[in-house]
Amino acid sequence: MKKIYTFTLLLLLLLPLTMHGQVKQKPSKGIWPFQINRFDKEGRHHGRWKLYLPDNTTLLRNGRFKHGQERGKWRYYYPDGSLRKIEYHKPGSKEFLVRLFHDNGQLEKQGMARVVETDRVIHYYWFGTWQIYNRAGQLTHTEYYEKGNEIKLDLSKK
Numbered sequence: 001m002k003k004i005y006t007f008t009l010l011l012l013l014l015l016p017l018t019m020h021g022q023v024k025q026k027p028s029k030g031i032w033p034f035q036i037n038r039f040d041k042e043g044r045h046h047g048r049w050k051l052y053l054p055d056n057t058t059l060l061r062n063g064r065f066k067h068g069q070e071r072g073k074w075r076y077y078y079p080d081g082s083l084r085k086i087e088y089h090k091p092g093s094k095e096f097l098v099r100l101f102h103d104n105g106q107l108e109k110q111g112m113a114r115v116v117e118t119d120r121v122i123h124y125y126w127f128g129t130w131q132i133y134n135r136a137g138q139l140t141h142t143e144y145y146e147k148g149n150e151i152k153l154d155l156s157k158k
Contacts, residue, residue: 035047035048036048036049036050037049037050040067040068042067042068044065044067044068045065045068046065046066046067046068047064047065048062048063048064049061049062049063049064049065050062053079058077058079058081059077059081060076060077061074061075061076061077062074062075062077063075063087063089066091069089069091069092070087070089070096071089071091072088072089073086073087073088073089074086074087074088074089078103082101082103082105083101083105084100084101085098085099085100085101086098086099086101087099087113094114094115094116094117095112095113095114095127096112096113096114097110097111097112098110098111098112098113098126102133102135104135106133106134106135106136106137107133107137108132108133109130109131109132109133110130110131111126111127111128111129111130111131111143111145112126112127112128112130113125113126113127114127124148125145125147125148126145126148127145127146127147127148128144128145129142129143129144130142130143130144130145141153141154142154
């Protein structure tokens, strides 16, 4: 069961990275500047973006880009439409706050993540102290991560 949970979590965390290389889409219909999935003059993501499963009805991810950089609040959803994750991106920073939610809507984990891009790969990983909550939304313990690897588990509440 733990392997399935770990695999699912990794899949959900890597999904946003696979979306960065997607083929250009035509903007959705609408009046400029309220169209979604637009690009700037240099071909970078710009404005409101909504990414769907191949069925084009199930929303996976919703947020804003500014000239290729994620900005503000990004929401990620379970296939049933309930909220899975929120990321808070600040201008000019590759580090951002992440909040993961249980399927019942309660906070599951929160902490910081970072994206490191090289010519060949985009690496998304957790770092620092993460607070872990039970299904009732109560803090149970903290975990410490370095470059996505759990280094220390602290079962005492902080």
